[in-house]
Amino acid sequence: MSLHRFKMIALASALAVAGPTAAIAADQALAPIAAAPIVSIPTAGSVSALYDQYKLKPIWFKNGGPSVAVTQLTQILRRARLDGLSNGPELAVQVENAVRAASSGNPADIAAAEQTISAAWVLYVQTIKRPTPGMIYQYDVLKPQGTRTDQILLAASSAPSLEAHVSSVAAVNPVYAGIRDAEWARMQQTGTLDPDPRAVLNLERSRSIPAKGRFVLVDAGGSRLYMYENGVPVDSMKVIVGMPDRPTPMISSVMYYIVYNPYWNAPDHLVRGPIAAKTLAGGMKYFHGKMGYQVMADWSANSATIPAESINWKDVASGKVRLRVRQDPGPENFMGVLKFPFPNPEDIYLHDTSTPQHFKDADLHQSNGCVRLEDAKRFGRWLLGGRDPVAPGPDPEIQAQVPQPVPIILTYLTAQPTSAGLTYLKDPYGWDKPGAAQMAAAQMVASRVPRD
Known part of the structure; x- marks a missing residue:
């Protein structure tokens, strides 16, 4: 990936953080109500408990009606199979239906829609904040942070702009956003429901890249x-x-x-391979010559050296003896x-x-x-x-x-x-x-x- 391309991705991500994208802004009207089975949202219980415990004020219905961020979220959920949330499109329909039911003005319907949207958002954020499979995190703090229900909802509730917050969180990082946007565009153009598995795996491997900083x-x-x-x-x-x-x-x-x-500490396979072979062929003249090799007693930082002449290099080559060879x-x-x-x-x-x-x-x-x-x-x-x-x-x-x-x-x-x-x-x-x-x-x- 070229440096120019990375800069273009970064710019696109920055624009997304600034507010709703043109595509989302142009699609403000709710789709016709869809007859779809109710999806069980595993985060619904923790969300309900949090609203009760903290007496949370509406996040998505602050001014009585649904905010633009709700439309953003439905668009995000429609592409969420790319993020690893397989039932994202069904959740989008469920959110839309809950919002439509809330249009009656019934406080119970509004409260139900509020919590349905929050449960879907929490589930989505937890999905995109999963650790990358196979990645070594030297410190736990380097893993994606902010995955608890209270962290996710309180961050949304306190955001100066909910729309900007949703865009920023969903972008993950510029590399991730660039890959996902390109694959989502292909899926829309071709009418494909399922993303290319290679794209999904690349998204997993890019998920832990920081979104900002040095x-x-x-x-x-x-x-x-x-x-x-x-x-x-x-x-x-x-x-x-x-x-x-x-x-x-x-x-x-x-x-x-x-x-x-x-x-330089020579890898084990090179000690057994070319280093042992060249030492057997050239003797100590090779080993102590311009290469500057030393045989070390152990792998500690202050290890003593061992005379190379005392080593049975045939046993090294066969794998019977394992050595640490260090180059000055x-x-x-x-x-x-x-x-x-x-x-x-x-x-x-x-x-x-x-x-x-x-x-x-x-x-x-x-x-x-x-x-x-x-x-x-x-x-x-x-x-x-x-x-x-x-x-x-x-x-x-x-x-x-x-x-x-x-x-x-x-x-x-x-x-x-x-x-x-x-x-x-x-x-x-x-x-x-x-x-x-x-x-x-x-x-x-x-x-x-x-x-x-």
Whole structure:
């Protein structure tokens, strides 16, 4: 997805927040009453209890009649299958019928319609605020917030503009809104009732992207990193991400510092593979040569080293012996000169590279899971607030704190909104199949091997 496209999506989302869309504004009249079975709304009980407990004043009928936000909500519910709410269209009809019944002016009918609308809104908000399946949330606060019935209704009740509030919440974030709007337009044009499953899965994977603020977005599907400020992408670059058999996982975390002159810990499969093979072929001359390898006693930060000559490298190659091999900082270091860590259980991080020529390749799914940056210095400059990321000395692993912690989201997007609708990238991870991303996450937890 191009930076230009991301900016267009952000602009469209901003316009939506400002007030009802033209399509909704043009459709103020209620549709003819529909004969449809009553849908059981699971949130109805908690909504009724909340109205009783807090003696809530009308949210949707503030001035005696239904607000424009009710029409917004019915339009939102009609497309809600895209959001994962399968009975959204039926709920839209139920809301319309409740509003029509309330037009009698009977206080009981108005109260019933008020609570029906609130129950539908709460259910919808809870649906779009579900955590992304397969995503690692390093901190609970990074999961979508505000999912309790009282939080949802009190936020709506206290909003300066209910119409703007409904638009803002339903937009989720600019990326999500762009994908959903493009697929909804296709469904309307073709008369299709059910959305493309690929679009729904992309929406799930984009649901946890922040709607505003300063953050980093890594899209492993498109092999691109975006730097956001005030919820708008201000810069982007290519990234090399995980191979299909070692995918970059979906993670939501926070970046606190950068590392100059980093060590590189070789992934287990590379130690057993090419490192062991080249050591057997070239001996200690290879191992202690320009590559700068060391055999470490364990995986602790202060691990001692072990003489490489004491290792049975045939056992390493066969998998009988598992080693930690660390590469010292230097011109051959696969990490380059900069590392950008963030807390996560998979030891995934962003980093510089000593092989920038690979960014010219057509397929950038080449790493062992971590993310190589096309321009690590430019990214570091943005992260440091404009200060050049220059190492203060030659020592290994020098840490420098960033001015303010920056959220980072790693996800996987194959759907791209265009003027002609959604287009789809190749799916190298196979995550455009239901349950595939969750299965990959479970396998990753089971393996938990070091990555590059």
